[in-house]
Structure formats: structure tokens, C-alpha cells
Amino acid sequence: MNNFWIILFHTYLNKLKTKSFIITTLLTLAIVLALTNLQNIIDIFDKNGGKDNVAVLDETGQLYEPFKKQVSTINKDVKLTLFEGTAAEAEKEVKEGSYQGMVLLKLNEEKLPFATYKTMSIADSPLFTDLQSGLQQLKTVLAASQIHLTPDQLEKLYEPVSFTKMALEKNAKTEEELNQARGLVYVLLFIIYFSVIMYANMIAMEVATEKSSRVMEILISSVSPIKQMFAKIIGIGLLSLTQLAVFLSVGYFSFKQNIESLKEGFFGVYGFGDIPLATIIYAVIFFILGYFLYATLAAFLGSLVSRIEDVQQMITPMTMLVVAGFMIAMFGLGKPDAPFITVTSFIPFFTPMIMFLRVGMLTIPAWEALVGIAVLVATITFLAIFGARVYRGGVLMYGQSNSFKDIKKALQLTKNK
């Protein structure tokens, strides 16, 4: 077998067998399973079936029923109970946890309702808002009947205005599609971000380990450093694809199993029902290109350090680039058509994440995506050629060296004259 393949499979199989790899894979699988079963898990812990219990003390004796009706139109999950007892008793029950809170309903001089809401902490704002709007509506109804409006008149007053959104751009995404795209892009961005950081780290560590254990010198006397570098990058690349394949297939099946319960939660809002094929293809392309870009960078940075302890310090600038790209992408999720996002999507170190964000969320002309890919490929080629030269010299350098001056020194080593 060719030396290239021997190194590639050696790297791949050895990493596959390491304890740390198996543990991270299992842990992440657990997280994937937990996420796809989120609704089931919430249901297990939620004794009241997801409902908020609120005690209502009605001093007037006539507000409870209409109030309950109004609140139930706003949120079915709020369960109101008429409390037969004193306010002090109700407060006690709230403190004991039988109720989320209590509402004290009263009428003022104008025969309009007002209320006090008491709860353990006022952090639970959605519930408060629901109760408030319920009371507001009740008040409106009562006030309207006081000024003798007929139900017809009342209905006219509250009829929603017709207001339609239309995008002029061809194939522009609808609001629903945009939300859907946002969820998908968000998840894929996370995958790209974590994979790039994790596997680039792995490559830098691998190179530095070989160097610090001095096995490198034997290796480079039998296989050229350039062959080694690429065999390693592709070997780890295969590893990353293996890991992703495991996550995605387990995630997919678990998702299918729980599809009904998930539709109501997070996944319902950011629907994953039908994922556009183009988005997936772009995700794969940008994932692979992003991986190669940062893997090449990591390999040559790793070749410059002599001790494993220095690896982190050496690759910090690279990690910063990835983090910066991710931050910009997170901002872009909310405003994908900002000029800033358009510009950064053509900067090769950010392209994998931000160009992907744009193709995922907007309808941009194909040439823009292609230019992004071309710039990325050109950068990778340049980095590979430059990186291979640094690597070749870097692996022979030992000592306290871990600064960027060493790049120059490493290049000097490989020079002829």
C-alpha cells in the first residue's frame, strides 16, 4: 500500500480507538438524544402536564367565570381555580407550591375590574402577561356593555386589519420559510463551528505529539512531510465525517420517533419538516472547505511547536478567527442582508460560516456563492503550499521556539541557498 494511505488509515483508526474520542462521541450522542426527546423529558418532570395553576379569589362573586373564559382563549395551559378562603390562606398555599400564584379580583367604583397578582417571584412574566391580557379583555367587555355597545359593534371594533407582506425579489423566502431556514442554519452553523475547532485542534495536537515525542524524525525520513501532512488532514477529516454520520443518523431516527411531540416545541417554530436540498448541499460543501482551511492552518501551526503545552498558545489566533466568524454569523442570523454580512462572507476565513448563512437564509445569486467558494478554494491551495513548506522546516526545529518568527525560520530551513 502507498505510504499516503498507510498514514491516512493509521491516523484514522488510531484516533477512532482512543478513549477520548469514544467518550466525546457518546456524550454528544447523549445530548442529541436528549434534545430530540426534549418534549418527553419535560413531560416527565412536569407534574401538572405543563399547566400553570393559579388561585383566583373573587371578592365580587361574578368576575371569576368570565375571567376564566378570557384567559383560556389566550393560553389553554393556564389553569385557574376559584379559591374558597381568605387571601392569607391563598398566600400560604402559593408559598407551599400548590399554586404558581394567586389573583385577587375586585371591582372599583365604576364597576370595572382590577386585580392584584401575588407570586413567589415576579420572574415568571409570560404567565403574568397572560393574566393581565385576560383581565384587560374582561375589562373591555364590561366597559363596552356599560356604554351600551352591541356585540356587533364590539366585533367591528376588534376585527383585525388586513395587512399582507409580500417580497418583490423572485424566490424570496416567506416568513415561515425564513424561520425554518433560521433554525436549520443555526444548527448547521453550530456543527461547522464545533467541528472546525475540535478537529483543527486534534490535528495540531497530533502533529505536536509526533514532534514532541520525536517520532517525527523517523517519519519524515521515510515519508515526505507534505504527504504526511495531507494524509493526516484527510485521515482526521474522515474521522470527523464518521462522527458526524453517527450523530446525524442517530439524531435523525430519534427525531422521526418523536416527531409528534417535537412539533409543538422549539422544532415546531424552527420547523425541520422538509429541509431544502440545496441548503444541505451547501452545508456539506462549506463544512468540508471550512475543515480543510482550518485543518491546514492547524497542521502547520502545530509543526512549529516543540512541546504539547505550547499548542494551545500557538493556535489561539486561529481559534479567535473561528470564534469571530461564528459571532458574526450569530449576528447575521437576525439580519442576514446587512452589508456587513455581505462583505464578511467573502473573507475566506469567515466564508464557510457566513456565506453559508447567506445561502441558507437569503436568495442570493449563485455566482456570489460560487465566488465565495472559489476564494475559499484558492486560499486553501495557497495555505496548503505555504503550510507544507513551513511544516517541512518546522518539524525539524526544536527548542523553546513558539512564536510566529519561527515561520520565517522554518521557511529558511527548507530554502536551498
Added chain:
Amino acid sequence: MKPKIVIFVIKWRGVCGMVLKLEHVTKRFGNFAAVDDLSLVIPEKEMFGFLGANGAGKTTTFRMILGLLDTSGGRITWDGKPIDYSTSRLVGYLPEERGLYPKLRVRDQIVYLARLRGMKKSEVLIELKSWLERFKIPEYENKKVEELSKGNQQKIQFIAAVVHRPKLLILDEPFSGLDPVNVEMLKEAVLSLKENGATIVFSSHRMEHVEEMCEHLCILHKGSPVVHGSLKEIKRSFGKKNLVIHADFPLDFLKDYPGVVKYKATMEGILLQIEGESIAENILKEIVNQGFIRKFALEEPTLNDIFIEKVGGSYE
């Protein structure tokens, strides 16, 4: 003695076999010349010793021979061609800095490295077994390298360098850090490889190893060869001899005796370095009537003497 020199001269001209030739090799790092105008011819099936203080340029020379570093000037050829990755299957290398994958088992390690040198896995396993048995460590085959002692790691690394039966073997400080028993074991292994037809180049700063094993050698000092040739020739042309005298009377007057270069008192007598045999004769005449002489021996200079003389005692 004479016939051997004749054979040697024929070999020296590179008529026979896979000669390793260095012609005016120079390596500069910036303004610093690590190796300066080094020319050597190492005939096939020879054992060639490189001597030099730390930083003399031995490792750099080896790296250039292996093609890991490019030369700044000059040419290195083996069998008429430069060594590159197409010939790397015929070359074995034991680097000065010992290193193996700490987390890998001995067996996987050797199999991986030997496969990179073009061997099949099944062949490697047979060879590995016989080497481990030879070094009396067969039980380590399935141990991780980090669990082995340093000496045993070194043996494993030696196996990694020779398991593919290289024709050219480069050993950078092969015996450093080993106990005497292991040094002997490794020496025997090196000699048997030589008998099987390998050309061996090795470096050391232990004079006695080179003296014992090499027909030819080169002393490097600050990148330049200061002594170069066959061991016997080098000793002969050095001219100076050692004279050991053990006697019952004081010998200090010999300190300033004409022709005495160095004077050193030892436990039982004195050790002199003299300019030639005739001086020894004069000294013997001088002291023969002064009392009882227990020992009077004229000896060849040791490599150590030559080294110190040529390199200026600056080593280690």
C-alpha cells in the same frame, strides 16, 4: 598491512558498489555554517564513525544525507544518486533524539514504521519477534512504549531503524544513555548488520566506541572535518605516542625533557605524550640506571588524545 591499504584505495576511488559520497557539502543557517566544505567517501559495507563535540554538525550532516535538509552547497550521492523518498526503503535511521509514539504498543509501532519503509505486516512480525528475542525482551511486544524503561525504548527504536534490513544505516549516537550490558548487546547487533552487508554510518562522542568498531572515521569540529581517514592511518600520521612508566623513583624531571609534549602523574607512575619513538629510547636510556622500573610501555595514541589535540580539548 600494505595489501589492505591497496584494497582500500581501490574502494576509495568509488569503483565498487554503493558508495556514499559527500562532495564539498556545506550547510548554512543564515550566516552560521553548520557544516563547511565536508567531503567524504564511505565505501559499501563499511562502518564509518563520525566524531565531534556537541554542535559540531553531525546531526545536520546526517539530515542532509537523508535528504531531510537541503544542502547549501555541494552534493551528496549514494550509488550515484541523491537519497530521496524513492530510496528510503533501503535506508535506516536512528535519530539522536529518541522518540516513539508513547501511547502505541511496541508491535503496532514497529509495524507502522516498517510498513512506511515498504515492508509487509507479516514480514515485520517475524522480524520483530526475532529482534525482540535477540534483545531478550520478547514480553514487551504488546506493551505500550511509555511503560518501558528508557534503555528498552532505545532498543525498540533501534529495531524500528533496522527491521526493514536497510542497506544504509545511519545511527546518531546509538549508544548514549545505555548501561554497559546493553551497549554490548547493541554493538553486537550493529556488527552483525555490517556482516550482513549494510553500510553503517554512526556518530558518537564516545571515542572508545568508534575506536573499537570503525575502520574509517572523521572528526568534525565546528562543521569542518579536522581529521579524516582510516583509524590506523590517522594514528600513524598523528606521530605522537603515549609512554607509560611505572617506577620506584621520582620521575618529575621528565616533565621538561626534550620531546615530551604532555606529562600526567597517575596513581602508579606517569603517562607521557612524546613526539616519537626515538624520544622513548632516549628516556629509557636516561632512567634505566636510576632504579627498578616496573613498567615501561610505548603505546599508540588513543583516539581521545587525537581528538583533544585536534579539537582543542573543547569537547564536553
